[in-house]
Amino acid sequence: MAPALIFVGVFVLVPLGQLIAMSMTDRSLLGGGRFVGFGNYIKIWNDAGFWRALLFTVKYTIVLTPILMILGFGLALLTVDNTPLKRLTRTVAFLPVVIGLSSSSLLWFWLFDEQVGLLNKLLTDLRVIAQPMVWFVSADLAFWAVVISITWKVVGFGMVLFIAGIQSINPEIMEAAVVDGARYWARVFRIILPLSRRIILLTTLISAIGSMLAFDQFYIMTSGGPRGQTFTAVYWIYQNSFVSFKLGYGAALSIVLTLIILAFSTLQIALTARSEAK
Amino acid sequence: MTSAALAPDDPAVAARRPRQLARTAYLTAAISIAVIAVMGAPIVLSALASIKTAGDASASPPHYLPSALSFENYAKVFRFQAGLATYVGNSALVALIVIASCLAIAAPAGYGLARFAMRGKEIAFLVLLAPIMIPYQAILTPLYLDFAKIGLVNTHLGLAIVHTILQLPFSIFLMRSSFEAIPREIEEAAVIDGCSSWKRLTRVFLPLATPGLVTVALFAFINSWNEFLAALILMSRETSFTVPILLVSVRQGHFGAVDWGALQASVIISIIPCLGVYLALQRYYISGLLSGAVK
Numbered sequence: 001m002a003p004a005l006i007f008v009g010v011f012v013l014v015p016l017g018q019l020i021a022m023s024m025t026d027r028s029l030l031g032g033g034r035f036v037g038f039g040n041y042i043k044i045w046n047d048a049g050f051w052r053a054l055l056f057t058v059k060y061t062i063v064l065t066p067i068l069m070i071l072g073f074g075l076a077l078l079t080v081d082n083t084p085l086k087r088l089t090r091t092v093a094f095l096p097v098v099i100g101l102s103s104s105s106l107l108w109f110w111l112f113d114e115q116v117g118l119l120n121k122l123l124t125d126l127r128v129i130a131q132p133m134v135w136f137v138s139a140d141l142a143f144w145a146v147v148i149s150i151t152w153k154v155v156g157f158g159m160v161l162f163i164a165g166i167q168s169i170n171p172e173i174m175e176a177a178v179v180d181g182a183r184y185w186a187r188v189f190r191i192i193l194p195l196s197r198r199i200i201l202l203t204t205l206i207s208a209i210g211s212m213l214a215f216d217q218f219y220i221m222t223s224g225g226p227r228g229q230t231f232t233a234v235y236w237i238y239q240n241s242f243v244s245f246k247l248g249y250g251a252a253l254s255i256v257l258t259l260i261i262l263a264f265s266t267l268q269i270a271l272t273a274r275s276e277a278k
Numbered sequence: 279m280t281s282a283a284l285a286p287d288d289p290a291v292a293a294r295r296p297r298q299l300a301r302t303a304y305l306t307a308a309i310s311i312a313v314i315a316v317m318g319a320p321i322v323l324s325a326l327a328s329i330k331t332a333g334d335a336s337a338s339p340p341h342y343l344p345s346a347l348s349f350e351n352y353a354k355v356f357r358f359q360a361g362l363a364t365y366v367g368n369s370a371l372v373a374l375i376v377i378a379s380c381l382a383i384a385a386p387a388g389y390g391l392a393r394f395a396m397r398g399k400e401i402a403f404l405v406l407l408a409p410i411m412i413p414y415q416a417i418l419t420p421l422y423l424d425f426a427k428i429g430l431v432n433t434h435l436g437l438a439i440v441h442t443i444l445q446l447p448f449s450i451f452l453m454r455s456s457f458e459a460i461p462r463e464i465e466e467a468a469v470i471d472g473c474s475s476w477k478r479l480t481r482v483f484l485p486l487a488t489p490g491l492v493t494v495a496l497f498a499f500i501n502s503w504n505e506f507l508a509a510l511i512l513m514s515r516e517t518s519f520t521v522p523i524l525l526v527s528v529r530q531g532h533f534g535a536v537d538w539g540a541l542q543a544s545v546i547i548s549i550i551p552c553l554g555v556y557l558a559l560q561r562y563y564i565s566g567l568l569s570g571a572v573k
Contacts, residue, residue, distance in 0.1 A: 013405070262411055
């Protein structure tokens, strides 16, 4: 126990203390470190770039999360019974979850490319589009390109959790519903969905936290562009701290992000704890 | 859950309408095959592109299939900058340190949480939750500055420490639930036989907790192998890149133009270890995912 506590203390709590202290200074890589009180936080309030990045991250989270939940639940319903074909479908749908975000982002960066990308080739061959689209010059198209790639990458995560949720429903309840003549979709909406409420909520939270902390996929696929329209919150911190080396200001941004995430993760932990008490 | 309870229609009704049941079965089979195609296609296409000739891989408009088999893209990645062996070696060494430290820290902590009543357990618990509540993205700046002071930047150990922080809460809680699942009677028998508490941990508990240990190691490996942001910040020297940073570096190439064939070869190289350990240890991965997320 002691080693774990010391490790977390030294490498999480001490840095957190340093982060708070640093957020009150104008420290940069060159030096500085003058105490500026809440100056950085006031600067954040007036930082249009930060608000744009935060709003963009929220938009990304709000658009992506329902897509992941609905498709994940659909895949869970499709593959919950144990036939060889369904098991294979489950395994293949889950494969992208275990590969790296950087690998999947570069894979999709290639598929979306207007010159060599096979997605454009497929869409033109199917006559969906007349000529290859240039996905990453428009903020909207770039946004959807990332959403598509991430949906492919993580939809299997929700699927697996939802399958476990469906399988944990007491079979007697389902059999009783069948005897009572409840059709398939009635069973899905009246029994499976209500009884999976907690697992859906937890998966939604885990997924939303992940999206709020998005970085890799935007760094690799859009580089924050075009014209800085696809910076996320973490990317904005990265830009300030490790590109412009405004360490004090980056620290204040990090504190703000931590507080936002804290609200989500406290809810997540409370939900998990309640299930343990049962 | 019996599969009958979830079958598209209940047996009594279905017996009267066998044709509709058959139609539903065909329909779900067709959807399943479509899902397999859509989800599998990107990896298959990337693998096919990686064995095209370099010219073929950069052709515009592109072809779905390679016209000739060639390993020149892999050869190029093999010789890229400091050499593929260096980068795979860096990633593997970091992952090994992460696995070792997660096991060494999480096993005793999980054992303590599962078996001992102690004062301040709630506070200890809260401290152990800290890495979940505080996103590591936020504390990378102070960690970077501290590591720079003590010479841990551009070292395997430094990156491994950050990755261990990421894995630690999951690892501890997984070990706790594995130890809790071991019946107390076995422990009591060991006490009666005169085992010390350390001996009970190493001789009785650890063997029984092996599935938990495997799961901790598996997640430590995959998450460390794939982690991007900390590696990007801490491993800035060309010889200390890990595989995810190598990928970005391959895309930048030497002269600005993207070498698409080499890029897909490096993508495939980066995902093979993950797919390999996942397919080999699928059962552990899924059970770990479930206990990490919802239990």
